[in-house]
Amino acid sequence: MPRQGAARTGLWDGHNIAPRRAKRPPAAFQATGNYGQSFSYDEFTPGYLGNTALLKGFDTYKVGLYVDFALTSLTLDGAPAPGNPFGSAVYSFGHRNPQGLVFHPTTGALYSTEHGPSDNDEVNRIVAGGNYGWPTVHGTCDDDIGSERPFCQANDVIEPLATWTPTIAPSGADFYLADLIPQWKGSLLFTSLKAAALYRLTLSSDGQRVTAKETLLQGQYGRLRDVLVAPDGSVYLATSNRDGRGNPSADDDRILRIRPKP
Numbered sequence: 001m002p003r004q005g006a007a008r009t010g011l012w013d014g015h016n017i018a019p020r021r022a023k024r025p026p027a028a029f030q031a032t033g034n035y036g037q038s039f040s041y042d043e044f045t046p047g048y049l050g051n052t053a054l055l056k057g058f059d060t061y062k063v064g065l066y067v068d069f070a071l072t073s074l075t076l077d078g079a080p081a082p083g084n085p086f087g088s089a090v091y092s093f094g095h096r097n098p099q100g101l102v103f104h105p106t107t108g109a110l111y112s113t114e115h116g117p118s119d120n121d122e123v124n125r126i127v128a129g130g131n132y133g134w135p136t137v138h139g140t141c142d143d144d145i146g147s148e149r150p151f152c153q154a155n156d157v158i159e160p161l162a163t164w165t166p167t168i169a170p171s172g173a174d175f176y177l178a179d180l181i182p183q184w185k186g187s188l189l190f191t192s193l194k195a196a197a198l199y200r201l202t203l204s205s206d207g208q209r210v211t212a213k214e215t216l217l218q219g220q221y222g223r224l225r226d227v228l229v230a231p232d233g234s235v236y237l238a239t240s241n242r243d244g245r246g247n248p249s250a251d252d253d254r255i256l257r258i259r260p261k262p
């Protein structure tokens with residue numbers, strides 16, 4: 001059970017979370033720089049990947065890792081996952097800079113948050129073998145940065161579910177399927193660095209459209225790196241104010257817990 005792994009890490013100890021670096025993963029799963037820190041494990045595996053601050057559990061063996069505009073899917077020993085669409089490590093391509101990856105806990109659909117260049121940050125629903133447009137297409141196929149439509153039609157480009165211009169620098173993501181905060185149930189939550197907020201997206205029943213957006217906590221805690229929904233339905237956030245781009249307060253960086261007032 002993934003939750004048992006979470007308990008072993010001590011991450012569910014309320015506000016009493018000691019800052020510490022988790023055990024490093026095998027070399028095959030380490031990443032450097034500002035690209036490719038998003039990971040999805042089949043259990044709560046302690047991991048260290050630069051930007052990724054919180055640990056998530058998913059019902060799959062797949063691991064997402066950004067390499068040369070592609071999301072890769074690997075087994076935990078680093079080999080291409082069985083069933084990959086091209087027989088290689090590549091799972092999908094045309095991504096600029098995915099930062100958050102999350103599998104929907106019941107449907108298994110994979111979603112990403114991605115940084116655009118100076119425009120068109122994206123949330124995508126990832127399909128095996130899909131072309132997500134970069135570098136020819138920014139955001140949707142709307143010709144906003146030049147000619148995009150002919151390329152989209154010729155290459156079956158998959159458009160994002162939502163875009164943000166000016167950019168917000170989206171980061172970690174998680175699904176909220178718990179009962180503790182009923183009005184959030186079914187939402188896709190993700191954090192943002194530049195916009196310093198928690199975003200909540202309501203999705204259509206098939207998970208393929210965004211039907212509502214809500215911006216929460218904007219500017220209250222600075223840059224937010226990651227979000228994690230705990231088994232009890234409370235939500236944890238990781239700040240990122242000491243990464244050289246923030247304005248840290250004395251008690252940064254922090255793990256914040258969101259739950260209804262008793």
Ligand SMILES: [Ca+2]
Pocket residue numbers: 094095122132133134137138139159160
């Ligand atoms: Ca795209």
Ligand SMILES: [Ca+2]
Pocket residue numbers: 137138139140141142143144145148
């Ligand atoms: Ca566009």
